[in-house]
Structure formats: C-alpha cells, structure tokens
Amino acid sequence: MVDKNKLARQRLKLFGEGIVADILKKKQPVIDLPVRSVTNVKFNEKSGTVQLGNKMAQRFLFNLAHAKKFMQTVEVAKISNDLLKEEKHASLRDVFYMAKRSIAGTKTNIVDDQVESDKVIEDLELISDMSREQLNINANKMGSVAGKVIVEDKGDKIDWSKLGSGGWSIPSNVEEIQFAKVNAQYVIYMEKAAVWERLHEDKYWDKHNCIIMCSQGQSTRGIRRLLQRLHQEHGLPVYILTDFDPWGFYIYSVLKFGSISLAHISDQLAIPEIKFLGITADDIEKYDLKKHFIKLKDTDTARLKQMGSYEWFTKNKLWQRQFKMMKDFGSKAEIQALSARGISFISEKYLPEKIKNKDFID
Amino acid sequence: MSRVAQTKLSETKEKKKYDTKADELATKQREISVSEFFLKNRHLLGFDNPRKSILTAVKEAVDNSLDACEEAGILPHVIVRVKAAEGQDKFKVVVQDNGPGIIPEQVPRIFGKLLYGSKFHKLSQTRGQQGIGISATAMYGQLTTGKPLKVITKTNPKKPAYYCEIVINTKTNEPQIIKEEYKEWDEVQTGTKLAVEMEAIYQKGKRSVDEYLKLTAISNPHTTITYYPPDSNDAIEFPRVTDKMPKEAKEIKPHPYGVELGMLMKMLQDTKATTLQSFLQTDFCRVSAHVAKEICDKAKLYEKARPARIARQEAEALYKSIQETKIMAPPSDCVSPIGEELLVKSLQKEVTADFYAAITRPPSVYRGNPFVVECAIAFGNGLPQDELVQVFRYANRVPLQYEQSACAVSKSIVDTTWRNYGLQQSRGALPLGPMVLMVHLASVWVPFTSESKEAIASYPEIVKEIKLALQECGRKLGIYIRKNIKAKEQRDKANLLERFIPEVAGALHSLTGESKSAIEEKLKMILARGLPALLKAGDEEKEEEKDGGQK
Known part of the structure; x- marks a missing residue:
C-alpha cells in the first residue's frame, strides 16, 4: 500500500514536472489527454470489453476555452x-469543496459544480x-x-453472514480487502435494494449457498x-438481475463490457463472463407478467434503439431478440412484478428454477 | 399661413362648403354651444386631464410654429416657457417662434375659432392635420381660467408688431378681440408669440413637456428649441444639428386607390371638370387619359358623362373599376423623411450611447397614400442596462407619447425577433437592453387608430415596412454587438487568464517543489507574448483533437 502511495505521488510529480519544464523553456504549457467520448471508444472483441481509442486532445492553459479546465487539472492533482x-482519503464531494474557491480579484471560481471536479479526477486517472x-x-x-464470506479490512474480520438485516455496506475502495473465507457457488447482483432485502430476509444466500449483492441504480466502481x-x-460465476427495461439492460452492459466514460479502466472493472439472469422477455411470457406492464416512454424507446446500435450488441442475436421483443411489447416491467405471484415467489421459485436450468442470456 | 382656406365642419362628419344641403345643416349646427361641444369631446382633442392638457397645449403651439417656419423656409428657433400662474394648479404656457408672422386679420380666426385650418383639405406631409389644436388650447385656457389668449405677431421687421387678446364666443364659435394694439417687439425679426393660462399639472418624466421637447428636437434636426421649465431659471437648449431645411414635402392630389366611395361621390359633385374622363385625369394623380378611359370602360360608364350626374350606383361601379385597374403608385416626393445621417446626428446629441444606426426605407404606399418609414437606434453605455428598450414613436416628425401598446410601431417591434441581433426578449414583449429605438412614419396622411392621434393603425403595408426597417437596423446592431461586446468579453476573459497564473503556479509549486515566483514570472511572459493571437483565435469550444499514439 505504501508503495502504491509512493508510486502515485511520483506519477503526479512527473506530471507537474512535465508542465514546469515547458514553462521554464517559455513554451505554452499543455496537457495531453486521450479523448473520452463515444467517438473514441472501441469494442475489443478479443478481451470482450470496451476500450479507449487513440484519439488525443490537447489542453492549453492560454486558450480561452481550455484555461479553466487546465487550472482545475493541476489544482486537483x-x-x-x-x-x-x-495518507488521508477524501470523497469526491470533499475534493469539490477543496477546489471550490474564488480566484483572487475575480468572481470566477476554480470549480462551480461537482461534475467539473469529478471529470478532472477521471482525467487525472488517465494522466x-x-x-x-x-x-x-x-x-x-x-x-x-451478504453471503457466507469472511473478509479482512484494515485488520478487522468481517463475516458477511452475520451482519443482521442490513448486510455489509460495500466501500468505495475494495483494493485492500482480503478474502479470508469464501463459501459460495455464485454471485447474484441485483439492481434493486428492495429485492436484495427480500432475498436477504428469505436467507436465500444461506439456502442456495451464494452471495447476494446490490446497489441502487447504476453500480459503483467499488461494487464492480x-x-x-x-x-x-475465486472463480465464482456472476448473474445479473435487473428490471425489464433499457436501463436495466444497460447496467448489465456496463458490468460486462465496461462503460464509455471509464473505458480507460475497463480492465479493472469489466467482467466479460457475466450472465444476464433476468428479467428477460421470455420470463414475461413464461411467468405471465404482461398484466404488470408499464408503457415505454419516448426516452425509453430512444435508449433502447441507441443501445441496440452499440458495437458490442449489434452482432449479438440473443440480445437483438430481447430488444426487439421489448419494442414489440412497447412496455417494460419491474423485478417486483414477480411479487404478484407471492411475496417469496422470487426466492423460492423464480431464481432456483432459472439457475438450475441455466436460463441465462450471455 | 397665407394659403388659409376657410372650412366649416360639424362635430361629427366633415361637410363641404359647396354642398348646399350640408351648408344649411352646418349653419344650424353652429347654433350648438361650442363650449359644450368642447367639454364633451375634450378627450378627442387631448385635454382629458390637467396633466395631459399642458402637454397638448405646448405640442399644438410648437407643431404650428414648426409648420409655419418650414412653409416660409425659415430655420425654426422655438422658445417655450412654462411657469406657474396665480391660483391652484394654474400654469402659463408661452411659445414664441421666428416664423413669418401672421397678418392681423387672420389672427383671431386662427387662434379663436375651432376647426379652422389650412391643412385638413390638402394631401401633404404636415404636423397638424385637422386645424383643431391651437384654438382648442385657447378654448381650454378660457374655460379653466377665464383669461384670454394673448398673441403678438410681427410680419415685417421694419414695422411694429400686432398685439391682441382673444376670447372665443362659446355660443357662436366666433373669436372676439377684447384688446388690440400695435407695439414695438424686438425679440424677433418676424415671428409669433402666444401666451395662454390654463389649469394644469406639471410633471417630469414620461409623457411630460420636457420629454416632448426632447423628442421633438430629435425629429427636427434643423430646429433649435429653448425651454424654460417652471422649476428652474436656467434654460434647457436643444440646438439644431443642421442648417439645411428639410426637403419641402410637395402637395399631391389623391391617388385613386386611396379614395373611399363616399369621398369619390363628393369629389364627383365638387369637381370643375366637365367629363368623367377629365375628372379622373385632373382630380387624381397618376391617371393618364388612357387609364381614365380604361376605368370608365370597366365601369360601363360613358367617359364624356358629366361628373355631377353620376348616381350612387354608377359611382359604386366606378369605385370598383378603380380597384380593378392597374394604376401607377403615387409619386413619393410628397414625403420628406428626416434621413439617415440627420437621424444619427440628432440621436447622438440627445441620447448618450456607444453605437448609433439609422435606416430610411424607400417610399411605399398604403391605400394610395405614399409613406416612408425610418428607424434609428442608439445602443450601449449611458442607457439603462436591464430594462425594456425605450421606444420613440413619430408620425410626420411629431412624437407620439400615448397609447404605445395600440400602435403599429410597438406591435412591429414586439413581433421582431431581437434575439437574432444579440438582445434578450421575452415572448410578446419589447426587447431588453440598453437601447433607444426610434421609428418615424412620414406620410401625406397618417392613419391613426383614433382622433387623439397617438397610435398608428396597423395597415399591413405599414407594418411590413416598419418591420423591414427594424430588421435592417437590427442587423447593424447585431454586427456591432458581435464585434464589440464579444470582443470585450474576449478581453475580459484574457484578463482573467492573468488571474489564473498564481493559482496554476501555486499548484505546480506544490507538485514539483519548483519556485512559485519563477513559474509565475515565466507564465506571465508566455501570456504576454501569446495574447494577440489568443484574442484573435477567440473561443474554440472543444479541446483540440489530434490522432496519435496512446499514452
């Protein structure tokens, strides 16, 4: 850990020295950065993940459009x-406030919105x-x-099976965590905290010897x-359970292939072997969920269309079929629709049946 | 005032003196008390309330003075005094000009008889149109204070001036001279000065006498106005910006397209022409023998018919055939616009701003009446930043201060998309910004929405021309804003860059340990060297991209 700290400081110093060297040579200071947008993202079929392309951008201090970003970059560094x-850690919000102050003699702030500092932090990761x-x-x-797992975090031993109704809350940084004992056959990751609570209350992880994990909405880096x-x-297969809507499908896409804005660290986050468990279009028909349909909004339809055109989905017939069926239904459905069949239908019937039959989409 | 023609009018509709029936009626109607008529209709004449009354009095007197000077080819110098008079809310208005003066015989009729004037029955671009104003002022003063109107006028520099005091007999609408004398008056070579006392409230600001005089000075660049307000001993001077008289507006005959059926019938009765064809040729403009024949043929009327014999139905056919015949547009030399150069000069003198522009549109025609629209703007420092723009409206150089929202000018401004030219504007509102917007309509006959003559009617042809003028000015403004305001923003941003230097230097010092002052010093040098190119380059929204190997 100390080594990593030292390495990080060296890299930041190197970054600063590069700029200072230019300045002392009276050269216009510039930061070179890869472009982080859809235009510079490629799907690598070999690794099965989204990767950053070769396009580079230059950020000049003495350019009216770049100056503020340049200043933010060195400030955050x-x-x-x-x-x-x-040897202290700060949150994204902390960093925003550490950088947010007005520049002497002006009404301009170094950063005005947390989005700005967040973006610069991502830039700094690349730099x-x-x-x-x-x-x-x-x-x-x-x-x-929750699950039958024991981890060590900063010297504390934590048993994921003995943490009451709340489970263990996943920290932002999981690099330093060590697995002392892992007794599980697979991991289910779900989009909804409410569904996680259902499974936890039913002790699903105990009965089926697995790990259940959730976030709220899009998954964080720590979870990924x-x-x-x-x-x-530990060679555990990972299964994804989301709503039957374009946004749920995209959660799966990010976990499996990586995201566009974090394409530079796909290697550390993406899991190409991940499988989609549900809710699928076939589940809708099989479990008679049509009566719980919610109509697709215009934004849903647009997102569905956009996702179908992503490089990593275009050649995937299984997924194109799912997209088409959703479009034909003109509707979406939540995981909780399963509760209509009984409150524990999901833990007693739906999940065991799907996992036993290996009824996944890849 | 030499071309004065006497006309008698009833209070409701115009009647001609050649019409025997109408003459009879008019004689009877004169028996009605004029003061009663006045009191009932004072709002039509601009005397609705004490505040507006004082404005109307000044306005009528100044308009008359300016028209008189122009007709005589004299550069006008008008002196206006407003002072408190004896009694509650009583004011004395004194207006003096250097015009040609008035011959003594005409004085009582001009100032002491309602509906007496030279302008109603001719088509030419003049300020007053109905001959009501100045005598109504006298009437109002008389009714509210009981005091006579006092006039002194001089037509020959070598002879003494004629002085008289006039009251109006409110029963007969006849002027009565209660005192007259010849006396020395050496304030002017020739000219006229009138004084009237009246009930009034004097206020500054919007729709005030002060504002009226300022606006009048702008639209009359050849005029000098000296103003003594009631609350100060010092005169306010509005000096002229040109010694050139405005081009004289020619009087024209009516254009066939501009004549209503009723008017046409009256003209048929009144004409001296003996045949229909010659009537059309001589009493209208732009009608050749050929066109006259064509009109007659289309109306299935004999071209040698006696005009007075044309019956109502035939007149209707004639009216219809006129509308269906192609007739050349009226001549435009009857309209005398202010001109782009003088508009700008005038505005510069009275309105402090950074940028001025003006447009005089080519002449156009509505209902057979030629007209010209002019627009001028003043923009920038000196004007209120975050308020709606100020609109100065004019018809034949006379400022219109009331009924702004009903006016074709305001409607056209609201309908123009000022955001295209760099101003803010809410839907259905005037644009926002440090700007004065002046619009002038010059025409032989200005169509007002009502008798109070404060708002121009929205004829499609007029609205179209106003909009075109506004757009032309708007484009000039847009170019200026883009160039100068954006350039200023660029400069401000570049100055900001200098402020960034200590921040960047501080962070780099902390990262590398290199001396902060050394970094700052070098950065300042780099900035100073690169600044010109920086200002030229302007904003580039995106960071520069280039293909290259991955880091």
Whole structure:
C-alpha cells in the first residue's frame, strides 16, 4: 500500500514536472489527454470489453476555452498529492469543496459544480495511470452484500453472514480487502435494494449457498471491482438481475463490457463472463407478467434503439431478440412484478428454477 | 399661413362648403354651444386631464410654429416657457417662434375659432392635420381660467408688431378681440408669440413637456428649441444639428386607390371638370387619359358623362373599376423623411450611447397614400442596462407619447425577433437592453387608430415596412454587438487568464517543489507574448483533437 502511495505521488510529480519544464523553456504549457467520448471508444472483441481509442486532445492553459479546465487539472492533482502525503482519503464531494474557491480579484471560481471536479479526477486517472482510489479519492459507498464470506479490512474480520438485516455496506475502495473465507457457488447482483432485502430476509444466500449483492441504480466502481475480484480470484460465476427495461439492460452492459466514460479502466472493472439472469422477455411470457406492464416512454424507446446500435450488441442475436421483443411489447416491467405471484415467489421459485436450468442470456 | 382656406365642419362628419344641403345643416349646427361641444369631446382633442392638457397645449403651439417656419423656409428657433400662474394648479404656457408672422386679420380666426385650418383639405406631409389644436388650447385656457389668449405677431421687421387678446364666443364659435394694439417687439425679426393660462399639472418624466421637447428636437434636426421649465431659471437648449431645411414635402392630389366611395361621390359633385374622363385625369394623380378611359370602360360608364350626374350606383361601379385597374403608385416626393445621417446626428446629441444606426426605407404606399418609414437606434453605455428598450414613436416628425401598446410601431417591434441581433426578449414583449429605438412614419396622411392621434393603425403595408426597417437596423446592431461586446468579453476573459497564473503556479509549486515566483514570472511572459493571437483565435469550444499514439 505504501508503495502504491509512493508510486502515485511520483506519477503526479512527473506530471507537474512535465508542465514546469515547458514553462521554464517559455513554451505554452499543455496537457495531453486521450479523448473520452463515444467517438473514441472501441469494442475489443478479443478481451470482450470496451476500450479507449487513440484519439488525443490537447489542453492549453492560454486558450480561452481550455484555461479553466487546465487550472482545475493541476489544482486537483495538487489536492490528490496532498492527500497522498498525509495518507488521508477524501470523497469526491470533499475534493469539490477543496477546489471550490474564488480566484483572487475575480468572481470566477476554480470549480462551480461537482461534475467539473469529478471529470478532472477521471482525467487525472488517465494522466497518472492510477485509479481514483489510488489517488486517495473515494466515491460514496453504496450497496450491500451478504453471503457466507469472511473478509479482512484494515485488520478487522468481517463475516458477511452475520451482519443482521442490513448486510455489509460495500466501500468505495475494495483494493485492500482480503478474502479470508469464501463459501459460495455464485454471485447474484441485483439492481434493486428492495429485492436484495427480500432475498436477504428469505436467507436465500444461506439456502442456495451464494452471495447476494446490490446497489441502487447504476453500480459503483467499488461494487464492480468487488464483483470482478470474486469472479477472478475465486472463480465464482456472476448473474445479473435487473428490471425489464433499457436501463436495466444497460447496467448489465456496463458490468460486462465496461462503460464509455471509464473505458480507460475497463480492465479493472469489466467482467466479460457475466450472465444476464433476468428479467428477460421470455420470463414475461413464461411467468405471465404482461398484466404488470408499464408503457415505454419516448426516452425509453430512444435508449433502447441507441443501445441496440452499440458495437458490442449489434452482432449479438440473443440480445437483438430481447430488444426487439421489448419494442414489440412497447412496455417494460419491474423485478417486483414477480411479487404478484407471492411475496417469496422470487426466492423460492423464480431464481432456483432459472439457475438450475441455466436460463441465462450471455 | 397665407394659403388659409376657410372650412366649416360639424362635430361629427366633415361637410363641404359647396354642398348646399350640408351648408344649411352646418349653419344650424353652429347654433350648438361650442363650449359644450368642447367639454364633451375634450378627450378627442387631448385635454382629458390637467396633466395631459399642458402637454397638448405646448405640442399644438410648437407643431404650428414648426409648420409655419418650414412653409416660409425659415430655420425654426422655438422658445417655450412654462411657469406657474396665480391660483391652484394654474400654469402659463408661452411659445414664441421666428416664423413669418401672421397678418392681423387672420389672427383671431386662427387662434379663436375651432376647426379652422389650412391643412385638413390638402394631401401633404404636415404636423397638424385637422386645424383643431391651437384654438382648442385657447378654448381650454378660457374655460379653466377665464383669461384670454394673448398673441403678438410681427410680419415685417421694419414695422411694429400686432398685439391682441382673444376670447372665443362659446355660443357662436366666433373669436372676439377684447384688446388690440400695435407695439414695438424686438425679440424677433418676424415671428409669433402666444401666451395662454390654463389649469394644469406639471410633471417630469414620461409623457411630460420636457420629454416632448426632447423628442421633438430629435425629429427636427434643423430646429433649435429653448425651454424654460417652471422649476428652474436656467434654460434647457436643444440646438439644431443642421442648417439645411428639410426637403419641402410637395402637395399631391389623391391617388385613386386611396379614395373611399363616399369621398369619390363628393369629389364627383365638387369637381370643375366637365367629363368623367377629365375628372379622373385632373382630380387624381397618376391617371393618364388612357387609364381614365380604361376605368370608365370597366365601369360601363360613358367617359364624356358629366361628373355631377353620376348616381350612387354608377359611382359604386366606378369605385370598383378603380380597384380593378392597374394604376401607377403615387409619386413619393410628397414625403420628406428626416434621413439617415440627420437621424444619427440628432440621436447622438440627445441620447448618450456607444453605437448609433439609422435606416430610411424607400417610399411605399398604403391605400394610395405614399409613406416612408425610418428607424434609428442608439445602443450601449449611458442607457439603462436591464430594462425594456425605450421606444420613440413619430408620425410626420411629431412624437407620439400615448397609447404605445395600440400602435403599429410597438406591435412591429414586439413581433421582431431581437434575439437574432444579440438582445434578450421575452415572448410578446419589447426587447431588453440598453437601447433607444426610434421609428418615424412620414406620410401625406397618417392613419391613426383614433382622433387623439397617438397610435398608428396597423395597415399591413405599414407594418411590413416598419418591420423591414427594424430588421435592417437590427442587423447593424447585431454586427456591432458581435464585434464589440464579444470582443470585450474576449478581453475580459484574457484578463482573467492573468488571474489564473498564481493559482496554476501555486499548484505546480506544490507538485514539483519548483519556485512559485519563477513559474509565475515565466507564465506571465508566455501570456504576454501569446495574447494577440489568443484574442484573435477567440473561443474554440472543444479541446483540440489530434490522432496519435496512446499514452
């Protein structure tokens, strides 16, 4: 850990020295960065993940359009460097407030909105080739996990099976966690905290010897990394349970292939072997869920169309079929629609049946 | 005032003196008390309330003075005094001009008889149109204070001036001279000065006498106005910006398209022409023998018919055939616009701003009446930043201060998309910004929405021309805003860059340990060297992209 800290500081120093060298040579200071947008993202069929392309952008200090971003970049680099020096961690929100101040003699703030500092932190990951967590900046923790697993975190032993109704809340940085004991056959990751609570109350993880994990909405980096580590270090298959809507499908897409804005760290986050468990269009018919349909909105339809055109879905017939069926239904459905068949229908019938039959989409 | 023609009018509709029936009626109607008529209709004449009355009095007197000077080819110098008079809410208005003066015989009729004037029955671009104003002022003063109107006028520099005090006999609408004398008056070579006392309320600001005089000075660049307000001993001067008289507006005959059926019938009765064809040729403009014949043929009327014999139905056929015949547009030399150069000069003198522009549109025609629209703008520092733009409306150089929202000018401004030209604007509202917007309609006959003559009617042809003028000015403004305001923003941003230097240097010092002051110093040098190129380059929204190997 100390080594990583040292490495991060070295990289940041190197970044600063590059700029200073230019300045001392009276050259216009510039930061070179890969472009992070859809235009510079490629799907790598070999690794099965989304990767950043070769397009580079230049950020000049003395360019009216770039100046503020340039200043933000060096400012956040300094903040991260200070954190590393003091061996302290700050949240994204903390960093925003550390950088947010008005520049002497002006009404301009260095950052006005957290989105700006968040973006610059992502840039800094690329510049230093270190992850956000390695730069001592953490996201908010979000999400819970339960299962027959014991981990060690900062010297504490935590048993995921003995944490009452709330489960263990997953930290933003899971790099330092060590698995002491893992007794499980697979991991189910679900989009909805409410569904996780249902399964937890039914002790699904105990009865079926697995790990259940959830976030609320899009999954955080900590969760994605934890899933990846469980998969890579302990060979556990990972199954995804989301709503039957374009947004649920995209959660699966991000977990499996990586996301566009974090394409530069797909290797550390994406799990190409992940499987989609449900809710699928076939589930809708098989479990008679049509009466719980919610009509697709225009934004849903647009998102569905956009997703169908992503490079990593275009050649996938199984997924194209799902997209088409959703479009034909003109409707979506939530996981909780299953509760109409009985409150524990999901834990007693739906999940066991699907897993037993290996009824997945890949 | 030499071309004065006497006309008698009833209070409701115009009647001609050649019409015997109408003459009879008019004689009877004169028996009605004029003061009663006045009191009932004072709102039509601009005397609705004490505040507006004082404005109307000044306005009528100044308009008359300016028209008189122009007709005589004299550069006008008008002196206006407003002072408190004896009694509650009583004011004395004194207006003096350097015009040609008035011959003594005409004085009582001009100032002491309602509906007496030279302008109603001719088509030419003049300020007043109905001959009501100045005598109504006298009437109002008399009714509210009981005091006579006092006039002194001089037509020959070598002879003494004629002085008289006039009251109007409110029963007969006849002027009565209660005192007259010849006396020395050496304030002017020739000219006229009138004084009237009246009940009034004097206020500054919008729709005030002060505003009227300022607006009048703008639309009359050849005029000098000296104003003594009641609350100050010092005169306010509005000096002229040109010594050139405005081009004289020619009087024209009516154009066939502009004549209503009733008017046409009256003209048929009144004409001196002996045949229908010659009537059309001589009493209208732009009608050749050929066109006259064509009109007659289409109406199935004999071209040698006596005009007075044309019956109502035949007149209707004639009216219809006129509308169906192609007739050349009326000549436009009857309209005298202010001109782009003088508009700008005038505005510069009275309105402090950074940028001025003006447009005089080519002449156009509505209902056979030629007209010209002009638009001028003043924009920038000196004007209120975050308020709706100020609109100055004019008809034949006379400022229109009331009924802004009913006016074709306001409607056209609201309907123009000022956002295209760099101003903010809410839907259905005037644009926002430091700007004065001046619109002038010059025409031989200005169509007002009502008798109070404060709002121009929205004829499609007029609205179209106003909009075109606004758009032309708007484009000039847009170019200015883009160039100058954006350039200023660029400069401000570049100045901001200098402020960024200590921040960047501080962060880099903390990252590398390199001396902060050394970094700052070098950065300042780099900025100073690159600044010109930086300002030229302007904003580029995106960071520059280039293909290259991955880092």
